[in-house]
Amino acid sequence: MSSDSTIKKCIFPAAGYGTRFLPATKAMPKEMLPVVDKPLIQYGVEEAVAAGMTDIGIITGRGKRSVEDHFDISYELEHQISGTKKEEQLSDIRRLIEECTFSYTRQIEMLGLGHAILTAETLVGNAPFGVILADDLCINAQRNVMQQLVDVYAKYRCSVVAIEEVDAEEVDKYGVIDGQEIEDGVFKVNGMVEKPDKDKAPSTLAIIGRYVLTPEIFGIIRATPPGKNGELQITDALRTQAERNMVLACRFDGRRFDCGSVHGFVEATNYFYQIYRSRKDA
Numbered sequence: 454m455s456s457d458s459t460i461k462k463c464i465f466p467a468a469g470y471g472t473r474f475l476p477a478t479k480a481m482p483k484e485m486l487p488v489v490d491k492p493l494i495q496y497g498v499e500e501a502v503a504a505g506m507t508d509i510g511i512i513t514g515r516g517k518r519s520v521e522d523h524f525d526i527s528y529e530l531e532h533q534i535s536g537t538k539k540e541e542q543l544s545d546i547r548r549l550i551e552e553c554t555f556s557y558t559r560q561i562e563m564l565g566l567g568h569a570i571l572t573a574e575t576l577v578g579n580a581p582f583g584v585i586l587a588d589d590l591c592i593n594a595q596r597n598v599m600q601q602l603v604d605v606y607a608k609y610r611c612s613v614v615a616i617e618e619v620d621a622e623e624v625d626k627y628g629v630i631d632g633q634e635i636e637d638g639v640f641k642v643n644g645m646v647e648k649p650d651k652d653k654a655p656s657t658l659a660i661i662g663r664y665v666l667t668p669e670i671f672g673i674i675r676a677t678p679p680g681k682n683g684e685l686q687i688t689d690a691l692r693t694q695a696e697r698n699m700v701l702a703c704r705f706d707g708r709r710f711d712c713g714s715v716h717g718f719v720e721a722t723n724y725f726y727q728i729y730r731s732r733k734d735a
């Protein structure tokens with residue numbers, strides 16, 4: 454492996470149906486749901502870019518065209534608002550379009566997160582890469598979650614997952630790790646299980662939607678049988694990688710909103726609305 458620890462690529466699985474938000478997501482990708490004035494996936498891409506990842510790979514599926522259009526120039530619109538105050542509202546997305554390259558690959562069948570990540574192999578090649586699940590919207594005062602994972606990767610050169618402590622009642626919504634803390638907030642993973650029943654969970658340390666993965670994971674995913682709910686689970690592949698090699702979990706500093714749920718989405722909206730208001734009032 455190269456001695457260079459920079460990670461340029463970040464993958465966004467975005468092929469899911471978003472059934473928890475029906476009917477809003479009937480004809481519109483859940484990744485495009487706006488938190489105040491910005492679609493969820495844009496928050497994720499901004500996080501990746503702040504962590505140095507400008508090579509963005511998006512795994513799409515049927516009905517996801519608007520994601521591609523969002524990360525592209527809209528000549529008519531730009532012409533229309535050119536020279537007006539509204540131009541400013543497009544400045545963030547314009548900057549992303551200038552700084553990043555966007556590649557897309559299509560997941561034909563929804564066979565699980567592991568399968569979605571495997572679909573991205575053609576975009577990733579043989580280099581470590583980030584994965585962001587955009588419906589986990591994260592905020593931090595200092596270094597964002599992906600930057601925190603990259604820091605751990607730079608030190609240990611292995612796959613790293615982000616974790617947070619959740620209520621015991623909630624463990625069946627997440628991948629849950631069995632780990633041993635080797636430095637403040639960094640755990641060596643001994644095992645992990647996808648969405649365990651409360652009484653079978655090894656801990657209350659839940660994986661949230663941020664990963665740095667080494668490319669060995671692709672071969673492991675390929676050899677992993679379907680797991681929970683008959684889906685190919687990244688959690689199962691990472692457990693194998695932890696047994697063979699090493700996988701770390703990073704208890705990140707910051708706050709996460711579960712925007713895959715209506716409750717978390719509304720919380721995030723309230724949070725970002727306060728920021729929006731204070732910017733407008735300033």
Ligand code: G1P
Binds near residue numbers: 589647
């Ligand atoms: C996925 C993963 C799970 C992880 C979660 C984080 O589940 O399979 O291990 O804890 O993301 O959001 P999903 O929420 O897609 O069901």
